[in-house]
Amino acid sequence: MGNERETLKELMRELTETPGPSGNEAPVRKVMEKWVKPYADELTSDGLGSLIARKGSKGPRVMIAGHLDEIGFMVTRITDEGFLKFETLGGWVTHMMLSQRVEVMTDKGIILGVIGSVPPHIMTAEQRKKSFQMSELFIDIGAKDREHAEEMGVRQGDTVVPYSPFTEMNGTDMWLGKAFDNRIGCAVAVEVMRQLQNEALPNALYSVGTVQEEVGCRGARTSAAAIQPDIAFAVDVGIAGDTPGVKADDAPIKVGEGPALVLVDGGHVVHRGLLRFVQQTAEEAGIPVQYEWMNGGATDASYIHLNNSGVPTISISVPTRYIHGHTAMVLKDDIEQVVALLTAVIRKLDEQAVKQILEQ
CATH class of the missing domain: 2.40.30.40 (Peptidase M42, domain 2)
Structure with a gap:
């Protein structure tokens, strides 16, 4: 696990310290491409510049999206x-x-x-x-x-x-830096494919770094149109409510308590069948989950789930403090738990599983 954590740390360091705001994501796209290339069968991009890495070609098309751009x-x-x-x-x-x-x-x-x-x-x-x-x-x-x-x-x-260099906080497992929203999602997409690199999957896995999420989830539309996914996961940061002055009803998730499944936000209502599938997988794997909901705000899920005739989609978030500012804070264990959950889910997503998800 030590080497695994060092790999994730260096991936996060390079992703976050590389500048890439909305509309100018090319520098960070090159970083993500470098890290995911060894595990992908094919690398492509859409017309706006989203990075699409594919592993496998048979079975349902499964999309994991993190957005490349930062505010x-x-x-x-x-x-x-x-x-x-x-x-x-x-x-x-x-x-x-x-x-x-x-x-x-x-x-x-x-x-x-x-x-x-x-x-x-x-x-x-x-x-x-x-x-x-x-x-x-x-x-x-x-x-x-x-x-x-x-x-x-x-x-x-x-x-x-x-300007906010990646920093390990005072000998703890907390990381401090800029652009965690949403280089965390990009790192998860890379890490899931890396974890599965030597496995024959029952699906075609697409790890995607989308562009221009912060200004309207634009790369989510174009990359989903290119992939035509059957199932999708949008991985983003969630608002950690475990600091002074924040009410639980306003921000219910906490750092250190694992992945957060987003039930509803300003652009997406979670697909019931996919939610149940993820919940069951988490229980089987012993991975704790928590739940998030927002009246406003949205993630790439808001447009991915509307692609073509509709895509069962869920947003999974990593609890993060102080987002949409110069410096944010995250616990690396929470990132690892999201990777573990998605890895377990991907292993099970065959044609029959997708059929059952659609029937719920």
């Missing part, structure tokens, strides 16, 4: 003074951005910057109580003026990601 920003304007104005890629709130370091992805390489705003010392009391508007924020890259910023390589349309 980030896009440079929209360079001011005469050399500051960068920007818009968000994905769901942010402005008070989580202030004074945070970022990396600007230019054609000349990565440039370090910091998100600036008016200092609190010169704000009025009323201003201090309010959230900043996007129009008030900017990225400071230390440039003297617009020409200097352009000499550094910055152009309108360049993308930006948080």
